[in-house]
Amino acid sequence: xxxxxxxxxxxxxxxxxxxxxxxxxxxxxxxxxxxxxxxxxxxxxxxxxxxxxxxxxxxxxxxxxxxxxxxxxxxxxxxxxxxxxxxxxxxxxxxxxxxxxxxxxxxxxxxxxxxxxxxxxxxxxxxxxxxxxxxxxxxxxxxxxxxxxxxxxxxxxxxxxxxxxxxxxxxxxxxxxxxxxxxxxxxxxxxxxxxxxxxxxxxxxxxxxxxxxxxxxxxxxxxxxxxxxxxxxxxxxxxxxxxxxxxxxxxxxxxxxxxxxxxxxxxxxxxxxxxxxxxxxxxxxxxxxxxxxxxx
Numbered sequence: 168x169x170x171x172x173x174x175x176x177x178x179x180x181x182x183x184x185x186x187x188x189x190x191x192x193x194x195x196x197x198x199x200x201x202x203x204x205x206x207x208x209x210x211x212x213x214x215x216x217x218x219x220x221x222x223x224x225x226x227x228x229x230x231x232x233x234x235x236x237x238x239x240x241x242x243x244x245x246x247x248x249x250x251x252x253x254x255x256x257x258x259x260x261x262x263x264x265x266x267x268x269x270x271x272x273x274x275x276x277x278x279x280x281x282x283x284x285x286x287x288x289x290x291x292x293x294x295x296x297x298x299x300x301x302x303x304x305x306x307x308x309x310x311x312x313x314x315x316x317x318x319x320x321x322x323x324x325x326x327x328x329x330x331x332x333x334x335x336x337x338x339x340x341x342x343x344x345x346x347x348x349x350x351x352x353x354x355x356x357x358x359x360x361x362x363x364x365x366x367x368x369x370x371x372x373x374x375x376x377x378x379x380x381x382x383x384x385x386x387x388x389x390x391x392x393x394x395x396x397x398x399x400x401x402x403x404x405x406x407x408x409x410x411x412x413x414x415x416x417x418x419x420x421x422x423x424x425x426x427x428x429x430x431x432x433x434x435x436x437x438x439x440x441x442x443x444x445x446x447x448x449x450x451x452x453x454x455x456x457x458x459x460x461x462x463x
Contacts, residue, residue, distance in 0.1 A: 207440070213433035225430040229438070232431075234413050234421075241329075241404075246334055246397045246446070253341045253393060254386075260341065261348035262374070275349075282342045290406025293335040294320070298409070322411040332412065335403050338347045340396065344389045351385025352378070387454040395444045398439050414441050 184392035214225050229235055251401055264275040281289065296302045297319040307313040355378065363373050379386075401416040413421075422428045 184313070188227065210433045210436050213429050214437045216258070217430055225428075225434040228428075228431050229434040232418070234418055238413045238415050238418045241412055242398060242400070242416075242442075245336070245400055245414070246333065246394060248329075249336050249397055250390065250393055251338060252333070253344050256337060256341050256407050257344035257348050257389070259303050260345040261352055262378075264345070264349050265352040278345055279342050281339050282346075284339065286339065286402035287406055289335060289339040292404035293331065293338070293403075297331055320407065320411075322408075328408050328412050331407050332400075332404055335407060336397075336400065339403065340393070343396075344393055347389040347392070348382065351382045355381045383454050387450060390450045390454065391447050394450065395443045398443050398446070415442075 213225070215221055217224055260274075260278050264271055264278065270273075286290070294301075298304075299316045299318055301319075303319065304313065304316040308316065319327055320331060359377050359381070360373050361376055368376070399416050400414055401420065404412055404414055404417060415435055415438060419432045419439070422435065423432035
């Protein structure tokens, strides 16, 4: 009788703990609902309702705003330029940190260091480097490359401002993508790459035919996060360019903090959300795993 009752008792205990995973995620769900979902609903309410009337007036004001088109163009330009560059740099950094090179721990520490710096602090650092009497001009004049100070942050030269923002963003946030790639690389069994090396596959062949396909879930996650953060770029642009360049997030802040119009600010926020969702959908479609393709 004991041998029969024992499996029954174990089964009851297992059924008792079946709901535990759902109970464990309840605090996270509550946090996301309270601080993300509910504010998002409130923001959409501000964007579509003025004086308790449903209207598209905030969106019309946003579209006819003189800064709307430059903000949209510059935001999309940052996404198109920064994300591919960060993908390549982060992959190279992750491969170095995951390699068998001597001193790779030092490289990893150097790569991760910018993660400890906030967006605004990073923007101020690069603003100090690129100003007329900044560190870059001081160094270049001392070594004889420049005869006089060069104005890197010249408002009349938009290309220079774009390059400055891209460099600052690459320095600040590439490490975030690198950490995700590194976690994915460490989950790839070394037997695959070692077997490919035995059969004569070169480094780039192993990366293209083995590492990248198996790294696809990590690439998907990294690109999702990075594209969303790119659409929200704000502090670095303010610190480096001032008012010479603007983004959608900057305009949302400006309409709220300077013009005190929460409705138009919410319209900008809603546009950022829609663009982020569209970009996220494209990334999910392009970087589907074989399992996800079979589920369609």
